[in-house]
Amino acid sequence: MQPFRLLAPLLALLLALPAQAAEVNVAVAANFTAPMKVIAAEFAKDTGHKANLSFASTGKFFAQIKNGAPFQVLLSADDTTPAKLEAEGLGVPGSRFTYAIGTLVLWSAKPGLVDDNASVLRSGRYNKLAIANPRLAPYGKAAEDVLASLGLLAGARKKFVMGENIAQTYQFARTGNADIGFVALSQVMKDGKLISGSGWIVPANLHTPIRQDAQLLSLGKGNAAASALLDYLKTDKARAIIRAHGYEI
Amino acid sequence: MTLSEGDLAAIWLTLRLAGITTVLLLIIGTPIAWWLAHTQSKWKGPVGAVVALPLVLPPTVLGFYLLLAMGPNGPVGQFTQWLGIGTLPFTFWGLVVASVFYSMPFVVQPIQNAIESLGPRPLEVAATLRAGPWDRFWSVVLPLARPGFVTASILGFAHTVGEFGVVLMIGGNIAGETRVVSVQIYDHVEAMEYAQAHGLAAVMVVFSFLVLLALYTWNPGKTRVGMP
Amino acid sequence: MSASSIQARFRLAYPEFTLDVDLDLPGRGVTALFGHSGSGKTTLLRLIAGLTRAPDGHLSMKGEVWQDGRTFLPTHKRSLGYVFQEASLFPHLTARGNLLYGMKRAAERLDPAALDHVIDLLGIGGLLERRPHQLSGGERQRVGIARALAVKPRLLLMDEPLAALDLARKQEILPYLERLHEELDIPVLYVSHAPDEVARLADHIVFMRAGRADVAGPLSETLARLDLPIHLGEDAGVVLDAVVTERDEQWYLARATFTDNPDAGVWVRDSVNPGGHAIGHPVRVRILARDVSLAVTRHSGTSIQNILPGVVETLADDNHPALALVRVNVGGARVVARLTRRSAHDLGLAPGKIVYAQIKAVALIG
Numbered sequence: 001m002q003p004f005r006l007l008a009p010l011l012a013l014l015l016a017l018p019a020q021a022a023e024v025n026v027a028v029a030a031n032f033t034a035p036m037k038v039i040a041a042e043f044a045k046d047t048g049h050k051a052n053l054s055f056a057s058t059g060k061f062f063a064q065i066k067n068g069a070p071f072q073v074l075l076s077a078d079d080t081t082p083a084k085l086e087a088e089g090l091g092v093p094g095s096r097f098t099y100a101i102g103t104l105v106l107w108s109a110k111p112g113l114v115d116d117n118a119s120v121l122r123s124g125r126y127n128k129l130a131i132a133n134p135r136l137a138p139y140g141k142a143a144e145d146v147l148a149s150l151g152l153l154a155g156a157r158k159k160f161v162m163g164e165n166i167a168q169t170y171q172f173a174r175t176g177n178a179d180i181g182f183v184a185l186s187q188v189m190k191d192g193k194l195i196s197g198s199g200w201i202v203p204a205n206l207h208t209p210i211r212q213d214a215q216l217l218s219l220g221k222g223n224a225a226a227s228a229l230l231d232y233l234k235t236d237k238a239r240a241i242i243r244a245h246g247y248e249i
Numbered sequence: 250m251t252l253s254e255g256d257l258a259a260i261w262l263t264l265r266l267a268g269i270t271t272v273l274l275l276i277i278g279t280p281i282a283w284w285l286a287h288t289q290s291k292w293k294g295p296v297g298a299v300v301a302l303p304l305v306l307p308p309t310v311l312g313f314y315l316l317l318a319m320g321p322n323g324p325v326g327q328f329t330q331w332l333g334i335g336t337l338p339f340t341f342w343g344l345v346v347a348s349v350f351y352s353m354p355f356v357v358q359p360i361q362n363a364i365e366s367l368g369p370r371p372l373e374v375a376a377t378l379r380a381g382p383w384d385r386f387w388s389v390v391l392p393l394a395r396p397g398f399v400t401a402s403i404l405g406f407a408h409t410v411g412e413f414g415v416v417l418m419i420g421g422n423i424a425g426e427t428r429v430v431s432v433q434i435y436d437h438v439e440a441m442e443y444a445q446a447h448g449l450a451a452v453m454v455v456f457s458f459l460v461l462l463a464l465y466t467w468n469p470g471k472t473r474v475g476m477p
Numbered sequence: 478m479s480a481s482s483i484q485a486r487f488r489l490a491y492p493e494f495t496l497d498v499d500l501d502l503p504g505r506g507v508t509a510l511f512g513h514s515g516s517g518k519t520t521l522l523r524l525i526a527g528l529t530r531a532p533d534g535h536l537s538m539k540g541e542v543w544q545d546g547r548t549f550l551p552t553h554k555r556s557l558g559y560v561f562q563e564a565s566l567f568p569h570l571t572a573r574g575n576l577l578y579g580m581k582r583a584a585e586r587l588d589p590a591a592l593d594h595v596i597d598l599l600g601i602g603g604l605l606e607r608r609p610h611q612l613s614g615g616e617r618q619r620v621g622i623a624r625a626l627a628v629k630p631r632l633l634l635m636d637e638p639l640a641a642l643d644l645a646r647k648q649e650i651l652p653y654l655e656r657l658h659e660e661l662d663i664p665v666l667y668v669s670h671a672p673d674e675v676a677r678l679a680d681h682i683v684f685m686r687a688g689r690a691d692v693a694g695p696l697s698e699t700l701a702r703l704d705l706p707i708h709l710g711e712d713a714g715v716v717l718d719a720v721v722t723e724r725d726e727q728w729y730l731a732r733a734t735f736t737d738n739p740d741a742g743v744w745v746r747d748s749v750n751p752g753g754h755a756i757g758h759p760v761r762v763r764i765l766a767r768d769v770s771l772a773v774t775r776h777s778g779t780s781i782q783n784i785l786p787g788v789v790e791t792l793a794d795d796n797h798p799a800l801a802l803v804r805v806n807v808g809g810a811r812v813v814a815r816l817t818r819r820s821a822h823d824l825g826l827a828p829g830k831i832v833y834a835q836i837k838a839v840a841l842i843g
Contacts, residue, residue, distance in 0.1 A: 059439035128339060133422060136439045161339045161421030164439065171313075172421065177320040177338045370565050373528050376552035377559035378579030379628060384553075388578070392569045 021048040022225035025070055027061040028053050029077035029212065031139070031166045031184050032100065035245040036075065042241070043232050049225035057165045059136055065090055065217065072220025073229055075099060075212065077166075078138040082215035095216035099233045100247040102210030103185035104142050107199040109176050114198040120180060121152055126159065130172035130181030133162045138210045139169070143182035145207035185246035192244070204248075212247075256449050258425050259433040266341070266429060267409040270348040274356040274405045275398070277349065282360035301354045308351065312418025315347050319419065339421035344429070347419055348409045355404040363397020364390065400464065407460045410453075481505075483538055483632070483664060487524045489531040496520050496531075496688040502681070504539050507658055507665040509675040509696075512685035512707065518668040521685070522634050525666065526559055527552040538632055556585070558625030560635040564617035566609040572620045573605040576627050583628035592627060598660065599623045599653050615646035619653060626657075633665045639674060654678055672712035676700075676763045677842045697737075701811040703793035703802050713795075713802065714765035716842075717810055719743075721754045733762050733841065738808035743783040745841040754841075761842045766802060768838040769814035773824050775833050783836040785812070789828055792821060805834050812836070 028036045033055050040051040056064075058077040065071055065085060074091075076082050079098065085091040106121065108114045113126075120126055132140030140162070147153040161177075163169030166184050173181030182202075188195055214233060220226035232238055239249050252260070285297055303311055318325045319337040326336045337343030371393060375385040391398070413431035420427035422436070430453060437446035483502040488495070496517045502508050510518040523529040525536060527543065527550060536544040543550045566575045576596075580586045587595060596602050599619040609617055618638055625633060638654075639647045651674070658665075658678055669675050675682060675696075683693040684706050691706045692699060699705075701715050719733035724747060731754045734742035743762060748754050775784065787807035795802050801818045803826060804811055812834050816826075826832070 057439060059441060062441060063438065127335075128421070130421075133436065133439075135436065161423060164417060164422070164435065168417070171316070171418075172338075175316055175320045176322050177316060177336060177419075178421075370561070371567065373552070374559075374561065374565045374567070375578070376528070377526060377557065378624070379553050379582035379584075380578075381551075381553050384582070389567065393567075 021050070022223060022228075023050045023052060024072045024220065024223055024225035024229055025052045026054065026073045026075060026229065027065070027069075027071040028055050028075045029058050029061075030055050031077055031102065031186065032075055032212065034186065035100075035242050035247070038241050039233070039238050042237065043229060046237075047225075047228050047232065049228050051225070051229055057136070070219060072217055072223050072226040074215045074217055076215065077102075077212055079211040079213040082213040085215060085217070090218050092216040092218060092221050095230065096213050097230075097234070098211045098249075099214045100212045100242050100249050102139060102142070102212060103204075103246055103248060104139060104146065104182055104202040104207065104210065105185045105188060105199045105246075106146075106180060106202060107170075107173060107183050107188050107194075107197055108180045109174055109197045110179065111196075111198050114180060114200050116200055118150075118200045121147075121150065121156065124155060124159075126179035128161045128172070128178035128180075129156050129159045130161050130163060130169045130178035130183075132166045132169045132182070133164055137163075137165055137169075138212075139166045139182065139184055142202075142207040142210050146182070146202050149206045187246075189246040252448055252452070253445065255424065255428075256430075256433060256445065259428055259430045259449070260452065262341075262425060262427075263410055263429040263431075266344055266348060267406045269345055270352060270409045271356075271402055271406045273345065273349055274352060275402060278353060278356040278401065278405075279360055281353075282357045282364060285357070285361045286364040300357050303351050304354050308412070308414025309418060311351060312347065312415040315350070315415065316419045319343060319346070338419045339423060339427060341426050343419055344416060344427055347415045348412060351412055351415050352405045352408045355408045356401040359397045359400040359404065360394065363394035367393055399467070403460060403464045407457065410456065481539060483525075483536075483666075485521070485525055485534075485536050487521065487531040487534040487536075489520070489524070489529070489534075491520075491688075494688040496524075498685075498688075498690045500683065500690055500693065502664070502666070502683070502693075504664050505662065506680035507667050507678050508681040508683060509679035510666060510668045510683050510685055510690075511670065511672075511675050511679075513670055516685040517688040518670075518685050519636055520688075521690075522636050522666060522668050525632075526557060526634055527555055528559075553582075556628075556631040558628055558630035558633045560618075560622050560625050560633070560638045562637045563641050564609070564614075564621035566612075566617055566620060566624075568609050570609075571605065572601065572607050572609070572612065575609070575620060575624050576605070579624060579628040585629045587627050587629050591629075595623050595626050598656055613646070614642050615649045618642065618646075618650060622653070622657070631663055633661070633663055635665060635667045637668050637670070639671070640669075651677060672709060673763075676714075676716045677761070697811075701804055701813060703791055703804055703813070708796040710796065711767060712765070713767070713813060713815060714763060714769075715812055716761055716763050717812075719760050719762050721756055721758045721760055724754070724756065731841075733760050733839075735807075735810040737810040741785055741808050741810060743785075743836060743839045745839050763840040763842050764812050764836055765838070765840075766813040766815035768836060769805075769812055770835045770837070771803060771805070771814050771816060771820075771824065771826065771832045772835060773830070773832055776835070779835070781835045781837055783839065785834045785836065787812070787832060787834055789826055789830045789832055791828055792826060794818070805832060807834060 036053060040053055044050055058081050061074060062081050074082060082091060082096050086093055106114055106118055114120055131143040134140035134144045147156050161172055163172055169181055170183045170187045172178040173183060185201060188199060214230060216226060216230060242249050285293060316338055317323050320326045321336055329337055337346055371389050372385050375389045380388060416429055416432055420432060422428050422432055430449060434446050434449050481504040483504060486499045488497045498521060510521060512518050520529060524531055524534060534544050542548055543555055599622060601619050601623055604612060604616055639650060667678060679696050682696050682699050683690050686706045697716050718736040721731050722734040723732035729747045730744045731747040732742050733745050745762060785807040787805040790804045790806050793802050795815060799817050801816055801821045803814045803816060805814060814834060
């Protein structure tokens with residue numbers, strides 16, 4: 001009988017641990033990769049919960065979630081996909097909120113090519129313009145909005161090269177294969193400054209806002225870590241991290 | 250099942266890409282296969298390995314390096330700019346160049362195997378019958394190694410049709426120029442247009458099946474080589 | 478240096494042996510390159526054909542340089558025909574297609590009548606529309622020989638054309654080769670390791686051993702040498718040219734009189750064909766050393782019919798310590814006898830001694 005006196009509290013401790021520190025599987029839009037890694041680390045430190053992060057395009061996550069992928073939270077790259085999931089009964093109603101607003105930037109790997117007036121766009125003196133596929137990526141849709149607002153869409157379209165997502169779009173511009181590209185500010189900014197090249201931060205009034213919404217999925221209902229993460233994204237600490245990566249909120 | 254105009258354009262583009270790539274690969278790959286089959290050079294191993302590299306490399310890796318190499322700062326890009334033809338990414342001919350690399354082992358290896366199993370004897374016989382080197386190739390190697398060439402053409406063509414990762418990396422998704430069937434299907438899926446994706450994917454499945462059916466019935470494995 | 482002969486000088490190092498030859502081969506008749514496998518016969522043939530290259534080789538064919546320090550005529554530009562060990566017909570062509578392959582390309586070729594003659598000579602007229610896989614081994618080889626002749630070569634190279642065939646097929650082809658031998662007026666280099674083929678077909682012989690061509694010369698003269706580099710063992714013996722001079726129809730025998738000594742000859746089995754061997758017909762007889770015994774007096778009351786008086790020329794040890802070879806000159810023609818050394822000692826055999834060569838068996842070949 002002696003050993004049990006020691007074993008019982010130990011068992012209780014082991015069993016109690018998961019109840020306090022839970023795990024959550026998070027589907028993260030690819031463009032939010034960098035800030036989310038920082039946030040997840042802080043989240044684990046502050047709450048003891050663990051966030052398992054998966055990164056892919058929002059379109060892919062949509063297909064996967066529809067087919068039973070084990071995600072509890074979706075951090076979407078847009079605001080339509082979470083709404084659609086909710087409508088299909090795969091998201092928990094009322095849990096949706098905007099966790100970040102993307103900032104679009106016209107960027108070139110060449111220093112001096114892009115000025116504050118984006119005159120390079122007007123002059124047409126560039127070989128290719130990299131944009132994310134407007135059908136697939138909110139940043140691409142926003143880029144089209146900008147060109148339309150400036151009355152340059154028809155001319156620029158001929159020089160489009162389209163990335164499947166914003167990461168590939170950045171790759172086209174970064175390797176110099178496209179002179180300029182509409183990319184996410186988060187991709188080319190670090191500590192509030194451009195990493196390299198030249199850029200023009202597109203005024204928000206030239207396009208519909210790139211709202212990135214978070215959604216608690218049906219599988220995450222009742223998961224302590226899931227609701228804790230969603231709450232954590234709204235804290236000042238998380239928002240500071242998000243802003244530092246070039247997003248508005 | 251109806252295919253949109255964009256789908257049809259993608260199919261036509263894909264067939265054109267695969268056709269041109271296959272012809273180029275037969276022209277480029279045959280001498281390479283010939284050399285690999287005959288050489289005793291210490292470079293046989295390294296060259297063979299380079300040719301086979303696309304078999305093991307993820308297409309995205311190959312695509313990424315091609316993007317760097319063919320870009321304005323890459324060695325290939327510098328060369329094409331010096332030639333005055335600009336850079337290759339986002340162009341049809343860029344895809345052709347990439348596909349030639351990507352599908353190379355599927356063309357070189359069957360031809361190499363066929364030539365190797367032929368052995369030197371038929372060529373020696375032809376030489377003693379007054380046939381010069383080119384003559385020997387057309388009149389002896391080609392007819393005797395024909396099953397290898399047929400296999401190489403079909404595999405090269407089919408593999409180019411199925412190419413996706415490389416195209417995604419260097420294509421830039423331009424309609425009529427670089428938007429091939431596999432990319433078009435991917436777009437449909439990503440845009441959640443599942444019906445269109447199904448339609449086009451079905452075409453791909455039927456096509457692939459027919460190609461393989463042709464390969465296995467028309468050319469049933471028993472490469473007839475050697476001389477009685 | 479003769480414009481009527483084939484001069485070949487090659488040196489080529491291999492891991493197992495070094496081929497090192499300097500030969501002046503006759504510009505007509507069949508020259509056998511004879512030796513064990515691995516002695517370099519085929520390599521020499523390939524060097525002559527240009528299929529293998531020796532960097533510092535020299536080769537001239539009746540005054541035409543095929544290879545020297547500056548020139549190397551590629552195989553397809555050499556006027557030669559090559560018969561491979563296996564017929565090596567092109568499987569994608571019919572027998573006729575194989576025949577025409579070289580003819581279409583050669584600067585010189587047989588005219589249609591001559592081609593018909595070759596087809597007839599090799600008995601392949603009925604096979605021309607067949608594919609190689611529909612032919613027997615012997616038929617394939619005959620087509621292969623016709624194919625090599627169709628380009629009207631100035632030199633015919635044959636690499637053991639019978640080696641891949643079984644005995645029956647060999648017997649099927651040998652008569653064709655003998656007819657070729659009689660009719661061809663171009664030099665033939667014939668690689669073989671089979672003494673019986675050489676005895677039947679060759680006019681000259683080159684002994685090859687470990688990459689070297691030590692002994693070369695006319696066939697009968699050379700075979701009568703007792704210092705041959707290759708021990709022929711049971712196959713040791715001579716080949717003599719002869720002419721049919723007499724026939725004994727009652728006993729189916731024919732008398733073959735030696736060309737080298739019209740006073741001497743041997744009785745041989747006559748042909749069973751009606752009429753037998755025609756008088757005046759040139760023949761070859763092969764007398765093996767093991768079938769010859771020697772006596773110092775003329776024996777009577779023996780079953781042996783062919784007894785030739787002669788003079789001992791020379792003696793030599795055979796490869797077994799009990800055996801000796803003795804060469805006897807029978808009035809210009811030479812025969813070799815194999816005896817035990819004890820017999821030779823007991824009979825007091827020595828050069829100059831008069832003996833009677835008792836020949837137990839003679840093979841009439843061709």
